[in-house]
Amino acid sequence: MTRSDAPQVVEVENLTRRFDDIVAVDGISFTVADGSTAALLGGNGAGKTTTLSILLGLLLPTSGTVRVFGEDITRHRHRVLPRMNFSSPYVDLPKRLSVRENLTIFGHLYGLDRVSDRIRVLAADLDIGAFLDRPHGSLSSGQITRVALAKALLNEPRLLILDEPTVSLDPDTGDWVRSYLENYRDCTRATILLASHNMAEVERLCDRVMMMREGVIVDSGAPGELIRRYGRKNLEEVFLDIARRRARDDDKGAGAETAVPAA
Amino acid sequence: MTRASASTVPATSAAMHAPAAVFSWRRVGAMILRHLYVLRRSWPRILELAYWPTVQLVLWGFITTFFLQHSSWVAQAAGVLVSAVLLWDVLFRSNLGVALSFIEEMWSRNLGHLFASPLRPYELVASITIMGLLRTVISVAPAALLAWPFFDVWVFGLGPPLFAFFANLLVMGWCIGLVSSAVVLRFGVAAENFAWLGIFLLAPVSAVYYPVATLPGWLQGVAWSLPSAYVFEGMRAVLYEGAFRADLMWRAIGLNVVYLSLAAGFFLWICRVARLKGLLLRQGE
Numbered sequence: 001m002t003r004s005d006a007p008q009v010v011e012v013e014n015l016t017r018r019f020d021d022i023v024a025v026d027g028i029s030f031t032v033a034d035g036s037t038a039a040l041l042g043g044n045g046a047g048k049t050t051t052l053s054i055l056l057g058l059l060l061p062t063s064g065t066v067r068v069f070g071e072d073i074t075r076h077r078h079r080v081l082p083r084m085n086f087s088s089p090y091v092d093l094p095k096r097l098s099v100r101e102n103l104t105i106f107g108h109l110y111g112l113d114r115v116s117d118r119i120r121v122l123a124a125d126l127d128i129g130a131f132l133d134r135p136h137g138s139l140s141s142g143q144i145t146r147v148a149l150a151k152a153l154l155n156e157p158r159l160l161i162l163d164e165p166t167v168s169l170d171p172d173t174g175d176w177v178r179s180y181l182e183n184y185r186d187c188t189r190a191t192i193l194l195a196s197h198n199m200a201e202v203e204r205l206c207d208r209v210m211m212m213r214e215g216v217i218v219d220s221g222a223p224g225e226l227i228r229r230y231g232r233k234n235l236e237e238v239f240l241d242i243a244r245r246r247a248r249d250d251d252k253g254a255g256a257e258t259a260v261p262a263a
Numbered sequence: 264m265t266r267a268s269a270s271t272v273p274a275t276s277a278a279m280h281a282p283a284a285v286f287s288w289r290r291v292g293a294m295i296l297r298h299l300y301v302l303r304r305s306w307p308r309i310l311e312l313a314y315w316p317t318v319q320l321v322l323w324g325f326i327t328t329f330f331l332q333h334s335s336w337v338a339q340a341a342g343v344l345v346s347a348v349l350l351w352d353v354l355f356r357s358n359l360g361v362a363l364s365f366i367e368e369m370w371s372r373n374l375g376h377l378f379a380s381p382l383r384p385y386e387l388v389a390s391i392t393i394m395g396l397l398r399t400v401i402s403v404a405p406a407a408l409l410a411w412p413f414f415d416v417w418v419f420g421l422g423p424p425l426f427a428f429f430a431n432l433l434v435m436g437w438c439i440g441l442v443s444s445a446v447v448l449r450f451g452v453a454a455e456n457f458a459w460l461g462i463f464l465l466a467p468v469s470a471v472y473y474p475v476a477t478l479p480g481w482l483q484g485v486a487w488s489l490p491s492a493y494v495f496e497g498m499r500a501v502l503y504e505g506a507f508r509a510d511l512m513w514r515a516i517g518l519n520v521v522y523l524s525l526a527a528g529f530f531l532w533i534c535r536v537a538r539l540k541g542l543l544l545r546q547g548e
Contacts, residue, residue: 019541050541056379058543060535079282081381090544091375094297094367101300108293109380111279135304151376155279 006033009159009191010055015064017050017215024050026215027064032208037185037192039202041235042212043243048195049090051212052163055193056086068159082110085155087148088163095137099128099147102136103154110155122150126180142173149177153184160184162194166201178204199236209235211242218242283381290382294390295397298364302401312398316352316406323348324414342416343502344472349410349418350498351471352403353429354491355462357436358443360398362458364391365444369452374543384534388527391444392437399433421498424507428494431512434519435490438526439465445533448542470495490515490522 010032017025025047032038040048053059054066057077066073069080093102100119107115123129126146131139139147145166152160165181166174178201185192185205196202202209203223210220219226219242223235230238302308327344330337337343365387368374377387410416419425443458468482469491475483486492493515500508537543 049544053541053544056375058375058378058538059541060538078381078383081379082283083280084379086379088375088544090372092372093376094301094371094373096304096371097297097300101297105293105297105300106376106380108296109290109377109382111283111287111289111381113279158280 006035008032009034009069010193011065011067011070012051012055013065015051015054015066016062017047017054017059018062023215025054025061028212028215028217030210030217030220032191032193034191035185035189036207037194037205038208038210039206040193040195040210040212041197041199041202041239043197045214046212047215048212049088049163050215052086052088052161052193052195055161056084057081080159082155083158084161085110085152085157085159086161086163087145087152087165089167090163093136093147093151096135098133099136099139099150100132102147103150106151106154112154118154119150122153126150126153141168142170145169145173145177149180156188156190158190160190160192162192162196164196165194166196166198174198174201181205199234199239203235211239213242283383286383287381287386290386291390291393294382294387295393298367298390298394299397301367309401312356312402313405316349316356316402317409319348319352320345320406320410321413324410324416327414327416339503342410342418342420343499345410345414345416346418346421346498346502347471347495349403349407350428350432350494351466351469352406353399354432354436354439354469356399356402357395357433358439358462359436359458360395360402361391361437361440362443362447363398364394365440366447366452366455366458369447374448374537378534378538378543384531385527388441388530391440395437395440396433399436421501424497424501424512427507427512427515428498431490431494431515431519434523436462438519438522441526441530445530448537449533451542451545465489465491468492474499488518490518493518 008031010030012031013029015025015028016023028047028051040051042048050059054061055068055073057073060074069083071077071079073080097105103119103122104115107118112118119132123132126149128143128146128150131143136144136147145168149165152162162181166177169177181192182205184190192205194202194205206223208220209223209226210217211226212218221229226238227233227235230241232238232241323344327337327341330344331341368377378384407418410418421428439462440458443461446457447454468478468486469489470478470486471491475486475492475496478486493511497508497511497515500506500511
């Protein structure tokens with residue numbers, strides 16, 4: 001089976017989310033195929049985290065449908081949550097508990113058969129063994145990121161959702177995390193959906209990119225395809241092109257067209 | 264740092280990825296374990312739990328000693344004030360045990376993790392109410408035991424009715440704790456004073472230290488809508504008349520069934536409101 005005819009793990013259709021007068025996500029539609037790695041890209045306030053939160057069932061949409069593994073996530077999220085997991089800089093683990101205690105609790109919540117064995121394997125994989133028994137609140141940001149990843153991988157999720165997986169990491173640790181994710185994907189054939197500001201990360205990890213701006217997906221495609229279509233050298237330049245097109249549109253005033261790439 | 268590598272990890276089993284069971288004691292147990300870990304790591308927290316009930320006991324123990332010489336009402340039943348203060352602490356600690364167990368998740372910004380896990384909201388309710396029971400026992404048991412050597416009051420001398428009093432006050436405390444937790448979830452940790460102070464609104468109308476008949480007529484109606492008033496009247500009936508008023512207990516149980524259903528329903532509804540308004544990722548100190 002090729003990736004294009006693989007079953008869709010995530011199916012989003014006409015998804016809209018409003019917060020009072022603010023439209024955070026405005027009628028977006030996309031799919032993520034089984035075993036692929038996709039990214040939501042966009043500036044601050046583009047709607048990436050809102051979209052991921054809806055996919056996790058943490059936020060209800062104003063309208064539209066979201067299906068994960070074929071289930072309506074707003075109504076039947078507990079049918080699919082055991083197959084998913086996530087990490088996000090917007091949530092923490094209890095700081096007073098040790099890393100091992102935190103992972104043990106989530107191991108039981110996810111129904112793992114042998115929790116301590118799984119923690120041992122992840123500790124070796126993610127190089128967190130040295131601080132397993134230290135309070136989570138005493139860790140550095142790089143260590144916290146690796147622990148968050150360990151929590152996200154506890155149940156070996158078929159769908160891994162990552163919001164800014166390498167934010168605030170030094171280049172070495174960031175590269176290490178990206179390598180780990182590549183290996184994990186290759187070993188498990190899991191589907192990964194991430195949101196990031198790091199264009200190099202997205203270029204390296206993702207088969208498909210969805211560019212978001214002001215709650216709308218303004219363009220999508222494979223990283224290489226987008227770079228070619230916009231006539232740029234890398235994804236960062238594509239991102240800037242889309243962001244600056246917004247600035248020009250704003251200067252022109254109301255009624256400006258949505259960004260469309262050069263053919 | 265060495266090159267990252269993912270093991271072919273032995274985590275997945277078909278059962279693990281199956282839809283989450285409608286109710287799982289294992290998930291409830293995991294949440295209880297989370298709070299026991301916190302208590303185990305912090306002896307000051309355990310001491311703090313027992314501190315206030317013990318201080319209250321000592322204070323009211325001496326007041327009782329004084330009243331025994333100057334009040335015929337207290338002299339007729341020496342343990343009435345000490346028993347009342349201990350039972351009031353059951354209600355207070357049960358409320359606080361539930362509310363603090365929940366608010367702790369908000370302080371640590373952990374709600375997002377919990378609500379995106381297979382844990383169901385009513386399993387969360389089950390876990391925090393069980394923690395309410397455990398925290399109440401840890402809080403009140405030392406004071407209840409110390410009342411015997413210090414003030415010659417053996418609260419367990421109330422006999423089997425004590426279990427009925429305890430259970431009713433525990434459940435009423437759960438109700439208030441669930442409502443407090445829901446309010447804090449809806450309005451943020453800035454509203455947490457509600458969890459601490461809300462219950463004191465009920466103290467005057469619970470008739471803890473005096474009969475309901477002492478209250479003005481219009482307040483008596485309010486008092487009789489609270490399970491706690493029936494419990495404290497029942498306690499006085501045992502101590503003064505040596506009689507267990509089953510009618511009072513049945514009314515307390517009936518009210519508790521209604522209030523617990525309403526409180527749990529309110530908490531679960533607010534959990535949905537939190538998903539609707541995007542509150543789960545915006546909580547924290």
